[in-house]
Amino acid sequence: MKLARRELLAGAAAGIAVPPPAFAAAADAPGRPDLFIGTGGTGHTFPGATMPFGMVQLSPDTGVERWENCSGYHQSDGSILGFSHTHLSGTGIGDMLDVLVVPATGPVVLDPGPWENPDAGYRQRYVGEVAEPGYYAVTLENGVRAELTATERTGIHRYRFPAGAGHLLIDLSHLIADQPQYPAFIDEARLTLEADGTLTGTRRMFRWAKGRRIFFAMQFSRTPERVQFYGDGDMPVEGRGVAGKRLKVALHFDEAGAAPIVVRCGISAVDAHGARANLRAEARHWSFDRYRRDAARAWDRELDVLRVEGGTADQRTIAVTALYHASLGPTLFSDVDGHTVGLDRKVHRLKPGERAYSAYSLWDTYRAFHPLQTLIGGERTRRMIDDLIRQTQQSPYGPPVWPLQGVETGCMIGWHAVPVLAEARAKGIPADYAAAWPGIARRSFDWTTPTLDNSLGIGAYDTLGYVPADRVNESVSRTLEYAYDDHAGAQIADAAGDAAGATRLRQRSGNWANVFDRRIGFARGRLADGRWAEPYDPVALGHSKRWHDFTESNGWQATFLNQHDVPGLIAAMGGDAAFEAKLDALFAAPSTLPADAPPDISGLVGQYAHGNEPSHHVAYLYAYCGAAWKTQGMVRRLLTEMYRAAPGGIIGNDDCGQMSAWFLLSALGFYPVDPVSAQYVLGSPLFARAELRLGNGRRLVVEAAGNAPDAPYVRGVSWRGERWTRGWIDHVTLMMGGTLRFEMAREPDRAFAAAPVDRPGQLTQGVRR
Structure with a gap:
């Protein structure tokens, strides 16, 4: 299912289980998958971290404007916007890309800028990509080393900043770009910093899946020194939350490079309670490496068939x-x-x-x-x-x-x-x-x-x-x-x-x-x-x-x-x-x-x-x-x-x-x-x-x-x-x-x-x- 349908739509076995036998030594595991296969051309796959059939697909987004960006990522783009928690694999219509996290240094930049000109926004050129089942890592041009892994319903980030100040921008307005046949918009959104330091939020999106809703609950291993919300039109909003349509929030760390910042984020399509419950059930500690190992083991079992x-x-x-x-x-x-x-x-x-x-x-x-x-x-x-x-x-x-x-x-x-x-x-x-x-x-x-x-x-x-x-x-x-x-x-x-x-x-x-x-x-x-x-x-x-x-x-x-x-x-x-x-x-x-x-x-x-x-x-x-x-x-x-x-x-x-x-x-x-x-x-x-x-x-x-x-x-x-x-x-x-x-x-x-x-x-x- 691909471009033709995107342009044409008007809108809108059996057997008793036995213990699995050990494989014969003569047959070799086929090696590690290459997660970049399909990320170029028109394959429309993504290289980020997920579990087998998981709810979260935590992956870099390189573009939202072109048909090639249906998955949020294309190998030819050359710059990364940030890392969002939901993606489609191999489709010919784009959607998802929920809850974008942008690790940044220097002054806060709220506009992503066009893919043709990364310097005009918060996009970052990158080097050193690594992608393997359940894990993704990359070094951004601002010096941040970003690593991603996942449980079934939560995304786990680890950011290593260079010495000095830095911030995490959460862009809740990030979405696949508007198209004549698929007008994309958010009609309702909300961000809140809860008393326990958890950042919660929701938005209702209209694009391919019209009216779908996402809720999230996000926690940080380090407490930010300052939190600044931005409402519609990127206007600063004082207080512990903001409501509107196109929302963002920046979490500032004065010594971002002093220690890695781990982020854990649970999502739900049901309600905020569901996002918090998913987070509480699946992300109970702050060891990124443990999450990564658990994801790797799950994929080893899946691919060992x-x-x-x-x-x-x-x-x-x-x-x-x-x-x-x-x-x-x-x-x-x-x-x-x-x-x-x-x-x-x-x-x-x-x-x-x-x-x-x-x-x-x-x-x-x-x-x-x-x-x-x-x-x-x-x-x-x-x-x-x-x-x-x-x-x-x-x-x-x-x-x-x-x-x-x-x-x-x-x-x-x-x-x-x-x-x-x-x-x-x-x-x-x-x-x-x-x-x-x-x-x-x-x-x-x-x-x-x-x-x-x-x-x-x-x-x-x-x-x-x-x-x-x-x-x-x-x-x-x-x-x-x-x-x-x-x-x-x-x-x-x-x-x-x-x-x-x-x-x-x-x-x-x-x-x-x-x-x-x-x-x-x-x-x-x-x-x-x-x-x-x-x-x-x-x-x-x-x-x-x-x-x-x-x-x-x-x-x-x-x-x-x-x-x-x-x-x-x-x-x-x-x-x-x-x-x-x-x-x-x-x-x-x-x-x-x-x-x-x-x-x-x-x-x-x-x-x-x-x-x-x-x-x-x-x-x-x-x-x-x-x-x-x-x-x-x-x-x-x-x-x-x-x-x-x-x-x-x-x-x-x-x-x-x-x-x-x-x-x-x-x-x-x-x-x-x-x-x-x-x-x-x-x-x-x-x-x-x-x-x-x-x-x-x-x-x-x-x-x-x-x-x-x-x-x-x-x-x-x-x-x-x-x-x-x-x-x-x-x-x-x-x-x-x-x-x-x-x-x-x-x-x-x-x-x-x-x-x-x-x-x-x-x-x-x-x-x-």
């Missing part, structure tokens, strides 16, 4: 960094006492053991990130499934779309919480799926349900069988993705015992065919009267300006946006040979795009776009028409060409770990074309050996005998020592644990998994093959 050998040193670094990026979110959104803000904007208290989460980038992450979590997440995955069910019950819009900090942004198209739930059910993850059905049914069948951008045209989709291109923008992509969500929704209807609802959704999941023109072999826009929209060019973005018929894609890419009925698409194209030829044409077409194409269409191989999610399953489609060897060759090419161990090494936005999860699963040798099917299509493993600790405590070993850069092809597979002829493997089988062994070769074995009985099986006219 993967061990690899073989490949290059860079590929091993990319792998563990991908696992790190796939462990940042969704982010914790419930306080230590269980209170959280629901999508109904009300405060709820969870039962013991439950957790709430924010920043579900579901249009992106249902494809690979959530399938990865079903393999390795264990109890946390079950908590997320429970959380999505609760959010479905709370939201007036039905299933979550892109929930952020208790606000439904409605970003992207469809309602892709449903495939995440349906996948979990298909994989045997226990949850009360029937409880989600009323919300899904409202979204699917009741046109009086409030509508955001994600569900425009659903009434016509139901009655006509497609979203009409002359009434609703992005009509082709909407039809295709609504059909996939119907396919998933039918599984939840089954869980609820609603046979009629399930039948209706299964029938409607075939609507993809109504925007596929068999005469030309492409998906295309269709008008309300049934005629095809003219003119048509599969490289173009629609029959009118501004990407009208497609979502971050064009006709080439949208034609293959059918994850649930690939056999039906093959038949519509004229059979196996025609389908294979069409895929060949996709990857061989000129990589040209219209001048107004969104930057999301990136990482091109022909017209395949790896830099954005609608293409992510496409290389695996060859397996469905008996040409698995072409899947193997193309997947290996994508693994080696689209990922680099460099700041610009992620093609496109990382999208809350989706781009990283694609790498991880593909490097292991399998990928979920249709997550709801609970099947993984076999590809081309990247490493000679990989070990994955599964969420139930068992161990999955993937061996690739004879693997080499020039040997991407599979000539045979075995599972637990037995020959495996299928071109796919199911989730339940993998969760048993064991060794999946590939025999690799330099020349393709065109017979491998070519027989129809060995190909991946999905849906044709609602019946599983």
Whole structure:
């Protein structure tokens, strides 16, 4: 999810757990992650300190003005504004950046200044960056050495000032810059110095998540000599607090360099009590190094689920960094006492053991990130499934779309919480799926349900069988993705015992065919009267300006946006040979795009776009028409060409770990074309050996005998020592644990998994093959 949506929006598994076994000595930990991968180019990641899936992401902010600053940080900026406590990873829309701390010397400067001219404000050039899981450090040009670490709900800072006076500026007005389509403002804020020396504050923000609120409680290891508040217009305010909209406070230390200043800050979206309680529960001492060690240990446990050998040193670094990026979110959104803000904007208290989460980038992450979590997440995955069910019950819009900090942004198209739930059910993850059905049914069948951008045209989709291109923008992509969500929704209807609802959704999941023109072999826009929209060019973005018929894609890419009925698409194209030829044409077409194409269409191989999610399953489609060897060759090419161990090494936005999860699963040798099917299509493993600790405590070993850069092809597979002829493997089988062994070769074995009985099986006219 990236710039296109930013510009277009109008507003608004299962198994008994066993003790984890020790890893075999032959498989090496893949090394330390490089947290600067993705901080350049358009990866939109951040290098700061956080815990796995933590509430706090304490990280440097280098800019707020450009699209490249969606995470608050970009490797090319060259100066740091300060260090704020909340960030998004890999998104194409910016928000968060709450509670900025600016360590400074000399006179107080209240304006940040433009990124082009650091000397015009409180920005600082910097050197000596260090970033590792749970820790970040940098030296600013004023001589301050800044270090950051975190607990789940608190940020911990340590500042070493040079000799002399210094101050900490807390800028509560800091936010991602205003944009025409996303006016950013704060309508209410407050700062207070409490009697015990705790600085508390709150603000209500309007940008992407409109009306979200943050509370914080901040304590200092040293008592400042003076505290100066600043109100709106940067006017000094006397007393122990200030209220308004754009607020700041400076805490002065006459001998700042005499000893390090440690800052600990708890946050909450619920209230000031929640922020104080989080701080009290998780930050009880002043030893920065202890917090750092605790964070490092947590990350060691998190990243120890993967061990690899073989490949290059860079590929091993990319792998563990991908696992790190796939462990940042969704982010914790419930306080230590269980209170959280629901999508109904009300405060709820969870039962013991439950957790709430924010920043579900579901249009992106249902494809690979959530399938990865079903393999390795264990109890946390079950908590997320429970959380999505609760959010479905709370939201007036039905299933979550892109929930952020208790606000439904409605970003992207469809309602892709449903495939995440349906996948979990298909994989045997226990949850009360029937409880989600009323919300899904409202979204699917009741046109009086409030509508955001994600569900425009659903009434016509139901009655006509497609979203009409002359009434609703992005009509082709909407039809295709609504059909996939119907396919998933039918599984939840089954869980609820609603046979009629399930039948209706299964029938409607075939609507993809109504925007596929068999005469030309492409998906295309269709008008309300049934005629095809003219003119048509599969490289173009629609029959009118501004990407009208497609979502971050064009006709080439949208034609293959059918994850649930690939056999039906093959038949519509004229059979196996025609389908294979069409895929060949996709990857061989000129990589040209219209001048107004969104930057999301990136990482091109022909017209395949790896830099954005609608293409992510496409290389695996060859397996469905008996040409698995072409899947193997193309997947290996994508693994080696689209990922680099460099700041610009992620093609496109990382999208809350989706781009990283694609790498991880593909490097292991399998990928979920249709997550709801609970099947993984076999590809081309990247490493000679990989070990994955599964969420139930068992161990999955993937061996690739004879693997080499020039040997991407599979000539045979075995599972637990037995020959495996299928071109796919199911989730339940993998969760048993064991060794999946590939025999690799330099020349393709065109017979491998070519027989129809060995190909991946999905849906044709609602019946599983």
